[in-house]
Amino acid sequence: MATERVDSVKTYAAVWIVLLILTALTTAVAYVDLGAFSVVAALVIAVVKMLLVALFFMHLRHSTHLTRLVVTGGLVWLMILLLLSFADFMTRGWVGVPGR
Amino acid sequence: MKSWLLTKDHKRIAVLYLATVTLFFFLGGAFATLIRVELLTPQGGLVSSETYNKLFTMHGVTMVFFFLIPSIPATLGNFFLPLMIGARDLAFPRINLLSWYLLVIGGLLALFAMLAGGVDTGWTFYTPYSTTYSNSWVIATALGIFVAGFSSILTGLNFIVTVHRMRAPGMTWFRMPLFVWSMYATSLIQVLGTPVLAVTLVLVFCERVFHIGIFDPALGGDPVLFQHLFWFYSHPAVYIMVLPGMGVISEVISVFSRKSVFGYAFVAFSSVAIAVLGFLVWGHHLFVSTQSVYAGMVFSFLSYFVAIPSAIKVFNWTATLYKGSISFATPMLYAFGFIGLFTIGGLTGLFVASLGIDVHVTDTYFVIAHFHYIMVGGTIMAYMAGMHYWWPKMTGRMYPEGWAKLSALVIFLGFNLTFFPQFILGYLGMPRRYHVYPDEFQVLHVLSTAGASVLAVGYLMPMIYFIWSLRYGALAPANPWGATGLEWKTASPPPVHNFDEAPVVTHEAYDYSTVMGEVIEVG
Numbered sequence: 269m270a271t272e273r274v275d276s277v278k279t280y281a282a283v284w285i286v287l288l289i290l291t292a293l294t295t296a297v298a299y300v301d302l303g304a305f306s307v308v309a310a311l312v313i314a315v316v317k318m319l320l321v322a323l324f325f326m327h328l329r330h331s332t333h334l335t336r337l338v339v340t341g342g343l344v345w346l347m348i349l350l351l352l353s354f355a356d357f358m359t360r361g362w363v364g365v366p367g368r
Numbered sequence: 369m370k371s372w373l374l375t376k377d378h379k380r381i382a383v384l385y386l387a388t389v390t391l392f393f394f395l396g397g398a399f400a401t402l403i404r405v406e407l408l409t410p411q412g413g414l415v416s417s418e419t420y421n422k423l424f425t426m427h428g429v430t431m432v433f434f435f436l437i438p439s440i441p442a443t444l445g446n447f448f449l450p451l452m453i454g455a456r457d458l459a460f461p462r463i464n465l466l467s468w469y470l471l472v473i474g475g476l477l478a479l480f481a482m483l484a485g486g487v488d489t490g491w492t493f494y495t496p497y498s499t500t501y502s503n504s505w506v507i508a509t510a511l512g513i514f515v516a517g518f519s520s521i522l523t524g525l526n527f528i529v530t531v532h533r534m535r536a537p538g539m540t541w542f543r544m545p546l547f548v549w550s551m552y553a554t555s556l557i558q559v560l561g562t563p564v565l566a567v568t569l570v571l572v573f574c575e576r577v578f579h580i581g582i583f584d585p586a587l588g589g590d591p592v593l594f595q596h597l598f599w600f601y602s603h604p605a606v607y608i609m610v611l612p613g614m615g616v617i618s619e620v621i622s623v624f625s626r627k628s629v630f631g632y633a634f635v636a637f638s639s640v641a642i643a644v645l646g647f648l649v650w651g652h653h654l655f656v657s658t659q660s661v662y663a664g665m666v667f668s669f670l671s672y673f674v675a676i677p678s679a680i681k682v683f684n685w686t687a688t689l690y691k692g693s694i695s696f697a698t699p700m701l702y703a704f705g706f707i708g709l710f711t712i713g714g715l716t717g718l719f720v721a722s723l724g725i726d727v728h729v730t731d732t733y734f735v736i737a738h739f740h741y742i743m744v745g746g747t748i749m750a751y752m753a754g755m756h757y758w759w760p761k762m763t764g765r766m767y768p769e770g771w772a773k774l775s776a777l778v779i780f781l782g783f784n785l786t787f788f789p790q791f792i793l794g795y796l797g798m799p800r801r802y803h804v805y806p807d808e809f810q811v812l813h814v815l816s817t818a819g820a821s822v823l824a825v826g827y828l829m830p831m832i833y834f835i836w837s838l839r840y841g842a843l844a845p846a847n848p849w850g851a852t853g854l855e856w857k858t859a860s861p862p863p864v865h866n867f868d869e870a871p872v873v874t875h876e877a878y879d880y881s882t883v884m885g886e887v888i889e890v891g
């Protein structure tokens with residue numbers, strides 16, 4: 269535990285600046301009309317930012333397999349929530365209900 | 369006093385929890401009493417409809433969030449998980465104390481809401497009623513549950529880390545008592561599920577206070593989204609409530625039939641399987657919402673899979689009894705009660721998980737009976753089994769066996785008289801959450817209220833003799849049941865650091881050949 273490696277201040281500063289740029293990019297993209305792709309663009313940027321924070325600021329890059337398993341587990345559980353919820357929202361017209 | 373309020377000893381914190389959840393149990397019981405008295409007559413004259421709505425809401429909120437969720441994990445789990453794996457404490461003793469304070473703070477907030485005027489949304493807080501229409505103390509109650517949720521998360525986190533890092537030398541994963549496995553599985557659910565409840569309550573807050581459209585269709589939201597988010601937590605939460613009970617039952621069945629649990633690995637893994645599968649079925653609570661029929665079919669199908677690991681446990685406990693040397697001590701009586709009542713509750717779960725039947729019985733007393741068979745007939749029976757089984761270890765005193773057996777019997781009879789009529793009531797069409805009902809239902813309601821009175825007597829008896837035993841009970845030996853767990857290899861009650869010398873484990877969990885000399889009475 270005590271041997272956990274930490275990145276240099278320079279790396280942290282660089283990651284921070286990239287995060288700021290990405291934030292600006294999100295804002296900029298919001299002003300461009302991409303149709304359905306607005307959401308896609310916003311989400312892609314958000315995922316990249318999330319990965320940067322997890323890998324660098326939360327030290328996932330240097331973590332044990334168990335820690336990575338925990339993080340992956342959290343993501344998988346989020347996918348369960350989204351997937352099964354959308355199994356409802358996306359399919360409301362598929363099968364009719366008599367009398368409704 | 370101060371030494372208790374600042375203690376970092378997991379055993380003392382367990383006792384603090386025990387006192388806290390017991391208070392909430394009697395508060396919730398008081399609400400239940402009022403409900404049952406009101407339902408004696410079809411006219412609904414005792415309280416107004418508004419008050420009745422508040423009574424069943426506050427009963428549910430108190431019992432679920434402030435009693436059942438913390439009950440077994442935070443009391444018996446806190447006390448015995450470290451002992452059973454040969455550790456000196458939990459991994460994070462300070463966080464353990466913090467989690468107790470969070471439960472108390474959350475409880476006080478909820479209590480404040482109840483005293484200030486109460487809350488009337490049902491324990492499920494369905495939108496848009498909870499966000500737009502209810503004029504009761506929704507926010508204060510939700511905040512209380514939010515805070516108590518963090519207590520639950522921290523307890524789960526603490527247990528997971530403890531099991532991974534604090535096991536005594538030789539205590540391999542497959543030598544752990546099954547109670548520890550079930551606590552581990554429960555902790556996974558607490559950590560993975562509770563944050564979603566917290567988020568959901570925050571969203572309710574945002575819509576109710578700032579009118580941000582999330583659930584209210586008038587604001588562009590979707591009310592069924594609330595049900596998805598709520599049940600994503602709350603179906604797994606029903607397993608937070610029952611898995612620890614299953615762990616207790618595995619211990620008790622083994623000790624009092626003096627046999628290793630049949631199919632140990634299957635029982636251990638079935639706990640983890642329940643924890644995972646429990647997250648895939650929440651939509652069975654949404655069958656009659658506007659959830660799509662397609663999703664309804666998927667969730668119905670998946671719901672049947674949860675029954676498999678539960679059934680594995682029931683069959684394996686039964687197989688453990690086979691050719692065992694069974695003694696009918698009080699914990700064992702409660703364990704028998706658990707197996708029967710849990711089976712009825714679980715099987716009726718399958719009834720309501722099938723789409724067609726659920727349309728008929730949803731939101732009726734059939735559902736009420738279903739979940740009370742599991743939460744009261746299952747979890748509270750197991751809690752009582754565990755309390756009696758470990759009381760000598762926790763306090764150093766024996767409870768009076770005769771009275772205890774009597775109370776087990778009274779509780780079993782009172783329970784069935786209370787809740788079996790509710791299956792019939794529901795099947796005949798009595799909706800839940802109404803206090804005015806057609807005359808023909810009165811007989812069944814009166815039977816149920818009569819049962820509730822018997823049940824109340826049954827719960828008061830242990831309350832009295834447990835307190836009595838603290839002073840007058842016979843002194844407990846270190847291992848009164850001839851059990852194999854490490855918790856029985858130290859004094860009753862255990863010293864502050866649990867073990868005088870650090871234990872080294874050389875045997876499987878339930879190897880009774882190792883305690884032959886200690887067996888006091890067999891048969």
Ligand code: HEM
Pocket residue numbers: 492606607609610652653671672674675713714716717718720721722726729730731735738739742743
């Ligand atoms: C094992 C422990 C279980 C507990 C503690 C439990 C608890 C509950 C609770 C609290 C409710 C009512 C929620 C409400 O509407 O207020 C409920 C409803 C339901 N339960 Fe269970 N349950 C358990 C097991 C099962 C199983 C194994 C199944 C099926 C596989 C199941 C299927 C259902 C269904 C479908 C409903 C919804 C019924 C309706 O609202 O129409 N339950 N259960």
Ligand SMILES: [Cu+2]
Pocket residue numbers: 602603606649650652653
């Ligand atoms: Cu459920």
